[in-house]
Amino acid sequence: HNLPTHHATMYGRANVLKISKQDQDLRMEAKQATAVKTKACDLFARQLAWEAMEVMPALRNTLTEDALLAAIMNQDSPLFLVRDFDSDQDVDEKKRNLPVANIYRLMKKPGVLPDDAKVSESAKKMVARCVKEFICVITSEASDRVIEDRRATVTANDVLHVLSALGFGEYVGPIEEYMQRLPIDIFHREKRKAPSKEQPRECRRTAAKRRRRGR
Numbered sequence: 001h002n003l004p005t006h007h008a009t010m011y012g013r014a015n016v017l018k019i020s021k022q023d024q025d026l027r028m029e030a031k032q033a034t035a036v037k038t039k040a041c042d043l044f045a046r047q048l049a050w051e052a053m054e055v056m057p058a059l060r061n062t063l064t065e066d067a068l069l070a071a072i073m074n075q076d077s078p079l080f081l082v083r084d085f086d087s088d089q090d091v092d093e094k095k096r097n098l099p100v101a102n103i104y105r106l107m108k109k110p111g112v113l114p115d116d117a118k119v120s121e122s123a124k125k126m127v128a129r130c131v132k133e134f135i136c137v138i139t140s141e142a143s144d145r146v147i148e149d150r151r152a153t154v155t156a157n158d159v160l161h162v163l164s165a166l167g168f169g170e171y172v173g174p175i176e177e178y179m180q181r182l183p184i185d186i187f188h189r190e191k192r193k194a195p196s197k198e199q200p201r202e203c204r205r206t207a208a209k210r211r212r213r214g215r
Contacts, residue, residue: 012038013031013034013035013038015098015099015102016034016037016038016041016098016135017029017034019098019132019135019136019139020034020037020135020139022136023136023139023140023143025140025143025144025147026139026143026154027143027146027152027153028152028153028154029139029153029154030153030154030155030156032155032156032179033142033154033155033156033158033159035156035179035182036156036159036160036175036179037135037138037139037159039171039174039175039178039179040134040138040159040163040168040171040175041098041131041134041135042106043168043171043174043175044079044130044131044134044168044171045103045106045107045127045131046106046107046112047079048068048071048072048079048127048130048131049063049107049112049113049127050112051071051074051077051079052067052068052070052071053067053113053114053117054071055067055070055071055074061114061116061117061118062117062118062119062120063107063113063117063118063119063120063123064120064122064123065120065122065123065126067123068123068126068127068130069126072085072130078166078167078168081134081137081166081167082130082133082134082137084133085126085129085130085132085133086129086132086133098128098131098132099128100124100125100128103124103127103128103131104119104124107119107124107127137166138159138162138163138166139154141162141165141166142154142158142159142161142162145158145161145162146158156179160172160175160176163175
């Protein structure tokens, strides 16, 4: 698939960073690294939609959970990475995942799905949960890389390296072009919000790492 570079990302970096901070091993993350992950989320959601549509019966035009699950469980696809996504539908979607409305707007962008395609409500929520798992895995792997190098901050290069290592190397070119199009001062004029008093819920992957380390 030809991955687009021109459209703005559909997830605010604040949303992506909020999920990233659920990784207890993440000490600091450069704003550029968060921007890279945000763009990667767009590309991941597009790829998930494409591959799900490819496994659907020819006469059906509504993207469903079954089609998404089939795409995710394909061991020959890098999407297999998120097979352990949180399938609990009783959780507060707004607090734990990316906004479903943003997911839907992205999937309705030209070239993502066929013009007559529809997306079931449950499929939208499933994509949001899968994108969240994608963020968790990328953050976890990047954090491990930083710890091994005895550094404190996850950089954009760390995220790009992890994407390539996990089979998403085709994202690198579009991401690099996207980053070049951003205003030079965008990472210096953003205002920091006061830290939330609410303790973030751990990603499943982070919790598993903590158990393995015997914390």
